[in-house]
Amino acid sequence: MQNITIKDIAKALDLSYSTVSRALKGSYKISEPVRNKVIAYANEHNYRPNLLAQSLKNKNSRCIGVVLCNIPNSFFAEVISGIESVAYTKNYLVIITQSHESYEREIQALENLTWRSIDGLLISLSTETSDCSHIAALHAKGLPVVFFDRVSEDFKTHLVKADNEGGAYDLTNHLLHQGYRRIAQITSPAHLSITQERIAGYKKALSEAGQPIDESLIKYCEHGGMLFEEIETAVSELFDSGNPPDAIFAASDRLTLGTLSILKKMGKSIPGDIGMAGFSNFSEPELFEPALTTIKQPAFEMGKTAAELLIQLIESKRPVTEFEKKVFPTELKARASTNRKISVAY
Amino acid sequence: MQNITIKDIAKALDLSYSTVSRALKGSYKISEPVRNKVIAYANEHNYRPNLLAQSLKNKNSRCIGVVLCNIPNSFFAEVISGIESVAYTKNYLVIITQSHESYEREIQALENLTWRSIDGLLISLSTETSDCSHIAALHAKGLPVVFFDRVSEDFKTHLVKADNEGGAYDLTNHLLHQGYRRIAQITSPAHLSITQERIAGYKKALSEAGQPIDESLIKYCEHGGMLFEEIETAVSELFDSGNPPDAIFAASDRLTLGTLSILKKMGKSIPGDIGMAGFSNFSEPELFEPALTTIKQPAFEMGKTAAELLIQLIESKRPVTEFEKKVFPTELKARASTNRKISVAY
DNA sequence: TTGAAAGCGCTACCAC
């Protein structure tokens, strides 16, 4: 497992360590022939600088840390691909850690990452996180941070998110156009930015259509659907109320699949008895029964942009003072689950 | 971003570096009072050893590298969770890299990982990989390696896999019991261990049932379904032959979803026109139309075991000479997609 | 243009 080192090259070529080091870095203060000789030898013997030693010396690691709720989630899995695509070309390593929607584990993940010395952080907050002081502390110490998806507006840094309000607005409008009137939203905890935005878009569409807003139709899942039971509770509360909804709009990937699963178990006919749609990045929503109407976020692009902004921050010579807030449009794909016209009883 | 170091502690407590270092490691050669004093001071000032420095010195990194085809795949996503669950408790960091089913990228990923100094490697081969000399080189240099899922039998090391033959056998048997007779298999490239095993199980079941084996019913997808077109080609070849199948068995997650999608696009009635089932770890296969019969692998357990075996290898004092081959049973879940009795025309 | 040497933070060997 041992690689050739600068010392080996120096010895072989009868040069000093520093000369070799400089030649390898392409310093101008080295004569052509020496530089060429060193580089040739290095290539020939497959020299690779020891990153650990470099990092120790330079106090950087060429690693970026990612904290998100969980990998199997199709939205985040795509985001990761986006992040990796740029990290790969810029020669950064991506270290992914999962918070599993727990504030505790988010803190642990962060500690672990900083302990391992990362050059920058990409984070999407866990559903439990309302206090961001653990992140603020790192940010204050100078760690570059970029938020994506579930962001905090309290930081002077870049933000990457989807147009959650627009997506929720589009989806609610679509449901209204299909003739649904009592539209429920099953959503994440109220303190999350994404929740607030998705509710705002929903209310905006209802208001514009002259529809009443019934707060009892909005069900918050405190663990973002990590606990299947909380989705079950939300759904049964909706149906057990005297005035059940005629459509459900689920505000995240997990909530969407969970709700669909519960509705089917209850024997509800979709889209006849009830319309069903939600935010989801699952790759094949048309395979579901019924094919699922979704709001899709450009997850790959979001990951890509977040990573680009972060690396820009990391590599910037002078302190950055202008920060961007990138908002990506979402895409509504109407399918059978909200289409009363092709409704089939089964 | 600066943490307190051993030197700071030594200075503050008027001790030597080495004493502090030893006290922190809980060495027996340190007097109680000194040790306690050091530990108290360290805790109070939130001392964290610099891992980079430790790694440089000890020539280990407490990182394990993982190479797999791609993260969004539900099987691998679960495997990752399993790996992380043990890495987390053993205090290892998991670095995941994707080969995207490309031999080239697998080599690059491996180079990147070793350059970053990992203590051990968990790998599932890409579909393109038939020559394992890149891995053999690292293994020969002393890097602990554990194969999972798509393994190579050419190494003296631990292997973790599913009972692919048993799973394929069970599924084929199930199809036979449902009355299907011309059962096709859409599968990965022939050189992969998983392919060979899944075909063996399939053939065994057919033979035992006295059914003929028709090689033209086995379709290999050279890229494991990464290219949607190769699945389309496979399916259309099956149907365009004079003698089409009455059931299809897809041998991986991606192939299963791809095939289902194509059959639906073709307007085939499942399970009436054709039965459909496959290997898949997708979390909600009952949401599909029709609910999908699957062979599920214990992905989490497999990841967990692979990581445990790897860490055992890494931490073993003496050279390990006895290697394990862990084979995990698969689970057949029969659902509507292979059930002719509840077949519905639509 | 090149070389010597210090030091990043840590561990381990050798004295005492």
Next chain:
DNA sequence: GTGGTAGCGCTTTCAA
């Protein structure tokens, strides 16, 4: 038990 010191591989002053 404790302290001094060398060295992991690299970069970077400072001299020459």
